[in-house]
Amino acid sequence: MAVTRRNEKYDAIVRAARAVFGRVGYLTASIDLIASEAGVSTRTIYNHFDNKEHLFAEVLLASSRQVAEVHEAMIERRLTNVTDLPAALVALAEEWNRPQPEFDDHFAMSRRMGAERAHFPEKIYQAWREAGPWRVQRALAERFEELRDQGLLDVPDAGFAAHLFSVMIAEVRDYPKVVHAFLYGYLPRSCFECPGR
Amino acid sequence: MAVTRRNEKYDAIVRAARAVFGRVGYLTASIDLIASEAGVSTRTIYNHFDNKEHLFAEVLLASSRQVAEVHEAMIERRLTNVTDLPAALVALAEEWNRPQPEFDDHFAMSRRMGAERAHFPEKIYQAWREAGPWRVQRALAERFEELRDQGLLDVPDAGFAAHLFSVMIAEVRDYPKVVHAFLYGYLPRSCFECPGR
DNA sequence: GCAAAATTACAACGAACGTTTTACATAGTT
C-alpha cells in the first residue's frame, strides 16, 4: 500500500487517538485534543471516521490484535523447551509487563475497559475481549497443557490456571513471589500428607 | 441525632449519589440525575455540598469506612479458630463477594477507581485506598500471620500473601479453585523434592 | 495545466453540564 497523504493522515489520527484514549479515557478524550495531537483538523477526522465511537473501536481492535500476536509469540518463546519452570514463568511475567513505548497506549486503554464499558456498545467490549485477553489466555492455557503433559505442571484445568496466572501478574508486581505462590502455594509442605487433600 | 428534614435530605442525596456514581461513573453522573434520584432539587445539593467533587469524596470515604469495618469483622470471624483452612478461605471469599444490596453501590464505585482517578484530586484516591482496600488487607495480613504462627500457613510475607489473595478472589470467581491454587499451587507434588526448591 | 481529492480553518449548531441566581413555598421554632 503506497504511502499517500490520506494514509499518513489516517495513521496519525489512529496513533494520536490511541495515546489520548489511553491517557484520559474514552469520555474525556475530545476530538479537538486528538486532532491537535495528530496534527490534523477535526474535519479530517470526520473524513476518515463516522464518529468518535467508530474511531475508538477501530483503534482498540487494531491494537488489540497487534498486541495479542506479540504476546502469543512471547508465550511460545518463553514456555517452549522449558528447563527451569520458575525462571521461565518469572521471565514471561517480566517481559509481559515490561514497559514498551509502542504498546503503552494500548495497555492504558485496556486497563480502562472495565470501568468504561458502559460508555460504548457492549459489542465493542466483547470484540476487544475476544481479540485481546481471551486470545492470549487461550495460548497460555495451551502451553500450560503441554507443560502438564511433560509433568512440569499439575493443572487439572489449564484454562483456569491461565486465567489466574494472567490476573496475578497483571495486578501484583513482585513476579518472583507471584510465581513462587503460583507454583508452590502457601500450605506448609507437611500438610500435603494431611487428610482432606 | 434527631431526624430533621435537613438530615433526611442529606441522607437521600448521599444514597442517590452513591448509586449514580457507582452505576455510571464520576464523569457521567450528573447533578441533575443525582438530584432526581434523591428526590431533591439541584439547588438543595449545593446547599449541602460545595460542589460535585466534594459530594463524591464524602460519599466515597463514608462508605469505604463502613464497608471496611464489615470486612474486618468478616475476616476476624472467618479466620479465627480455624479447623478447616481451605473451607474457611472459601467461605471468606464467598462472603466477601456475595452480593449485598447495601454495599453494591460502593463496590461499583470502587471498581471504577483505577480508571477514574485522573478525574479527581489524587488525595481522594489515596484517602480511599487508605480507608478501604489497604485497611482490609492489613487485617487479612494479620490473620495470615496468626495462621502462620499456628502452622497452618507458610507465609514468609503475610502482607504480600494478603494482597495476592484479595486480588485473586476479586478477579476470579471460582473460589474453591482459587483457594486450592492459593494453598497448593500448581507444581506437581513430586517436584517438592527437586533441586532448586 | 487542470480537475479531483483531500485538508485546513473556522464558524455554527444543538446538547449537556456544573453551578449560581431568584422568587416563592414549606417547615420548624419561639
Next chain:
DNA sequence: AACTATGTAAAACGTTCGTTGTAATTTTGC
C-alpha cells in the same frame, strides 16, 4: 403570627463537546 432555616422550581450563565457546513487552500494524478 412572626421569623428563620431550608427546600423547590426554573431560569440563567459560561463552558465544553461532538458534529456538520462552508470556503479556501493544498496536494495528487493524469
